[in-house]
Amino acid sequence: MTDTHPDTATCIHPASERFLRDAGIALPIIGGPMYPCSNPELVAAVSAAGALGVVQPISLTYVHGYAFREGLRYIRSLTDKPIGMNALIEQSSKRYHQRMVQWIDIALEEGVRFFITSLGKPDWVVERVHAAGGMVYHDVTERKWADKAMAADVDGFIAVNNRAGGHAGRYTPQALLEELQDYGLPVICAGGISTPEEFRQALDMGYAGVQMGTRFIASDECNAPQKYKEAIVGAHATDVVLSERVSGTPVSLIRTPYVDRLALRASRFEKWMLRGRRRKYLMRTLYMLRSLWKLKQAVLDKSGAHDYWQAGKSVEGIDAIEPVNEIIARFARALQGACQ
Numbered sequence: 481m482t483d484t485h486p487d488t489a490t491c492i493h494p495a496s497e498r499f500l501r502d503a504g505i506a507l508p509i510i511g512g513p514m515y516p517c518s519n520p521e522l523v524a525a526v527s528a529a530g531a532l533g534v535v536q537p538i539s540l541t542y543v544h545g546y547a548f549r550e551g552l553r554y555i556r557s558l559t560d561k562p563i564g565m566n567a568l569i570e571q572s573s574k575r576y577h578q579r580m581v582q583w584i585d586i587a588l589e590e591g592v593r594f595f596i597t598s599l600g601k602p603d604w605v606v607e608r609v610h611a612a613g614g615m616v617y618h619d620v621t622e623r624k625w626a627d628k629a630m631a632a633d634v635d636g637f638i639a640v641n642n643r644a645g646g647h648a649g650r651y652t653p654q655a656l657l658e659e660l661q662d663y664g665l666p667v668i669c670a671g672g673i674s675t676p677e678e679f680r681q682a683l684d685m686g687y688a689g690v691q692m693g694t695r696f697i698a699s700d701e702c703n704a705p706q707k708y709k710e711a712i713v714g715a716h717a718t719d720v721v722l723s724e725r726v727s728g729t730p731v732s733l734i735r736t737p738y739v740d741r742l743a744l745r746a747s748r749f750e751k752w753m754l755r756g757r758r759r760k761y762l763m764r765t766l767y768m769l770r771s772l773w774k775l776k777q778a779v780l781d782k783s784g785a786h787d788y789w790q791a792g793k794s795v796e797g798i799d800a801i802e803p804v805n806e807i808i809a810r811f812a813r814a815l816q817g818a819c820q
Contacts, residue, residue, distance in 0.1 A: 495683060495686060495687065495688050496508035496666075496683065496688050496689050498636075498666050498688065499636060499666040499668065499688040499689045500689075502594065502615040502617075502635055502636065502666065503532050503562060503564070503594045503615070504562040504593070504594070505527075505530060505531060505532045505561070505562055506530040506531075507529075507530045507531045507808065507811065507812055507815065508668075508683070508688060508689030508690065508815070509526075509530075509531035509532070509679075509689060509690055509691075509692065509808065509811060510531065510532045510534060510564070510596075510638075510668060510670075510689065510690070510691040510692070511523065511526030511527075511531055511532065511533045511534055511691075511692065511693070511696050512534065512645075512646075512670065512691045512692055512693030512696070513534040513535065513536035513539075513564075513565075513566030513596060513693075514536060514539065514645075514646065514693045514696075514697070514790070515536050515538055515539045515543070515646075516539050516542075516543040516779045517539070517693075517696075517697050517702055517704050517779060517790075518534070518535065518536040518539045518540070519539070519543075519544050519701075519702065519703045520535075520540065520544065520546070520551055520554050520555045520558070521558065521701045521703065522696060522699065522701045522702045522703070522804070523535055523555055523563060524555045524558035524559045524563075524701075525558075525559075525699070525701040525803075525804035525805065526696065526804055526808070527559050527561040527562060527563050528558070528559040528561055528804075528805070529804055529805040529807075529808035529809070530561075530808060530812065531808055532562060532563070532564050532594065533555075533559075533563050533564070534563065534564040534565065534566050534594075534596060535551070535552065535555065535563060535564065535565045535566065535587070535592075536566045537565065537566070537567075537580075537583045538568070543779060548582075548583050548586055548587075549586050549589075549590060552586070552587065552590045552592070553590065556590070556591075562593070562594065563592060563594075564592065564594035564595060564596060565583070565584070565587045565592050565594075565595050565596070566595075566596045566597075566598065567580055567583070567584055567595055567596070567597045567598070567602075567605055568580070568598050568599050568600070569597055569598065569599060569600035569601070569602060569604075569605060570598075570599040570600040581604075584605060584608055584609070585608070588608065588609065588612045588614065592614070593609075593612065593613060593614035593615065594614060594615050594617075595609050595614060595615070595616045595617070596616075596617050596618070596619065596638055597616055597617075597618045597619065597634070598618075598619040598647075599619070599647075601628060601632060602616055602618050602629060602632045602634060603631075603632035603633075606632050606633050606634060610633070615635040615636070616634050616635055617634060617635060617636040617637060617638050617666075617668065618632075618634045618636075618637060618638065619637075619638045619640055619647075619670070620637050620638070620639060620640065620660065621639075621640050621641075621647075621648075621649030621650065621651070621656070622649065622650070622651065622656070622659060623659045623660070626659070626660055626663060630663060630665075634665070635665065635666075636665045636666040636667065636668065636688070637660055637663070637665055637666070637667045637668065638668045638670050638691055639653075639656045639657060639660055639667050639668060639669055639670055639687075640656075640670045640671060641653045641656050641669070641670065641671040641672060642671065643671040643672030643717075643792055643793040643794065644670050644671025644672070644693075644732065644792045644793075645671070645693050645694045645720075645732045645790050645791050645792030645794070646693065646731060646732060646790055646792070647730065647731055648671065648722060648730055648731070648732045648792070649671070653669055653671065653672060653682065653685065653687075654685060657669070657685060657686055657687060661686060666688035666689070667686075667687055667688055668687065668688060668689045668690060668691050669682040669685075669687040669689070669690045669691070670690070670691040671691075671792055671793070671794070672792065672793055672794050673690045673691075673692050673695070673794055674692065674694065674695040674794035674795070674796070674797035674798050675797040676810050676811050676813065676814030677814070678690075678794075678797065679811050679814050679815070680814050680815075683815070692794070693792065694712060694791045694792045694794045694795060694798065695794060695797075695798060695807060696804060696807070697709060697712055697791070698712045698713055698798050698800070698801045698802070699801065699802060699803065699804045699807060700801065700802065700803045700804070701803070701804050703779070704779050705779065707787070708779070708789050709801045710801075711734050711736075711787070711789055711791075712734070712789075712791050712795050712798055713795075713798055713799060713800065713801060715734050715791065715795040715796075716795065716796055717793040717795060717796040719734055719735050719795065720732050720733070720734060720735070720791055720792060720793050720795060721733055721734075721735045721739065723739065731790065732790060732791060732792050732793070733788070733789060733790055733791070734787075734789045734790075734791045734795070736787035736788070736789065737787065738786070738787045738788055739787070739788065
């Protein structure tokens, strides 16, 4: 792959400067880590175009079949630009925690210096990453999680709003930014961004950058089935629904006949399990084991027969499947225009 960078040197949005330094990138855009859609070629393409591609380790290993270190080195063979890593750190099991610790240590050994933590207390990740000179941004959906992340000394927030794919929040982008601005850390808008106009609006609102996932699924470099990509292109925001039965917390999916059969709401028994302090971990593990397999099948079956497709409400602005560098080039031009 040849690295292709839009000319962005002439304009850097002031609100983005700290984030750009933290990530070592040219454009305030993160290619959101996605299970199962973050294949190595997609991660590399996002970074090569001047943004930040982020590795999702379960996707890299379980879905795409790489040993973690070898997968990182393969991405490095495609681009020498910075990449990040996503660490899902909820303590679902001792074995999973040990594996995540190993993955973070390997990533640091391989030169990764930007980490996005999700679904847990990030203090131990921050300690490891800061010791190596890296940065940690934490996923937050509301202020109480930001308070806990601040106590762990994180460097920034990924503000997951109610338009996001994957695990969506409950606040609008504006309301969530208002919840987080007074901490004085960079805040990244995650959810609802698929067009240059939305990108500029987020920056003008006060966000330091944006994180996009759904927009990059509908790209040439993503190896999701063609039917999945076409479903994103053809969907409207009203076609995206929230399911409680993927992980125990709301997850955004494109509504399909299969999703309707699965049902969106947890059963009375499942809700009872999720309310228990210890039971909830068992229930979430059962959800995740089922969903990991189903989502993996949805990506690996190129016929598109498994219509179990995650996406955010940003589908509204996606009308074509395109190369990553062309998508990002349009956003770079919007950034330049915003600073003129």
